Amino acid sequence: MKKIGILGGTFDPVHYGHIALAEDAVREAGLHEVVMIPARIQPFKQDRKYASGEDRFNMLALAAGKDDHITVSKYELEQESVSYTYLTLRHMQEFYGSDTRLYFITGTDSFLKIDTWMNAEELLTNYAFIIGTRPGYRQDEYRQALERITKTYGTEVISMHKTELDISATEIREKIAAGAPVDDLMPPEVLRYITEHGLYRV
Numbered sequence: 001m002k003k004i005g006i007l008g009g010t011f012d013p014v015h016y017g018h019i020a021l022a023e024d025a026v027r028e029a030g031l032h033e034v035v036m037i038p039a040r041i042q043p044f045k046q047d048r049k050y051a052s053g054e055d056r057f058n059m060l061a062l063a064a065g066k067d068d069h070i071t072v073s074k075y076e077l078e079q080e081s082v083s084y085t086y087l088t089l090r091h092m093q094e095f096y097g098s099d100t101r102l103y104f105i106t107g108t109d110s111f112l113k114i115d116t117w118m119n120a121e122e123l124l125t126n127y128a129f130i131i132g133t134r135p136g137y138r139q140d141e142y143r144q145a146l147e148r149i150t151k152t153y154g155t156e157v158i159s160m161h162k163t164e165l166d167i168s169a170t171e172i173r174e175k176i177a178a179g180a181p182v183d184d185l186m187p188p189e190v191l192r193y194i195t196e197h198g199l200y201r202v
């Protein structure tokens with residue numbers, strides 16, 4: 001059985017927290033590959049604080065360029081409307097075939113909200129999950145959610161307790177707007193792209 005990880009997000013911009021999450025998942029769960037899928041953001045939400053889908057994809061491609069385990073998919077960017085995770089996973093399952101097990105990778109913050117996602121039951125029943133802890137999460141809250149979900153849906157969940165990287169894209173956008181340094185938060189190729197394209201300067 002082939003194991004493929006799916007890591008969705010806005011990646012606005014991609015940073016070391018995302019890369020570490022993907023690489024840890026490869027090692028921990030023995031994945032063949034992680035596919036990073038930037039989400040389509042509703043066009044009317046895009047002001048200059050945010051980057052376009054094309055820029056977010058380009059930055060991901062630069063970040064994944066040197067990594068044999070990570071690929072980047074345009075699937076959600078190419079959809080007509082904002083894509084739901086269950087639709088993306090249905091597509092990926094069909095694409096890779098029934099001899100592939102899909103592992104949806106998230107940070108603890110996203111996983112704690114999973115019940116509110118469209119067709120959460122389908123997600124939690126049909127796919128495995130890999131959760132990476134993220135600074136600020138409450139362990140008791142996470143444990144309770146995990147227990148409830150695995151009991152209700154029988155979901156296969158792999159919890160990774162790795163070194164936590166206290167990085168968020170929000171922090172990066174704010175720092176760039178304020179002219180503060182961000183070079184230790186993302187790969188140098190990504191920072192170069194941001195500078196060259198004048199992103200996040202507001």
Ligand code: ATP
Nearest residue numbers: 008009010011017106107110134165167168169170
């Ligand atoms: P923003 O600050 O704009 O909300 P973000 O940094 O949280 O962005 P997303 O693109 O929303 O980044 O994240 C995609 C996925 O990566 C989510 O599942 C999120 O939980 C996870 N993630 C992001 N940053 C980290 C981190 N530092 N450690 C672990 N997981 C992370």
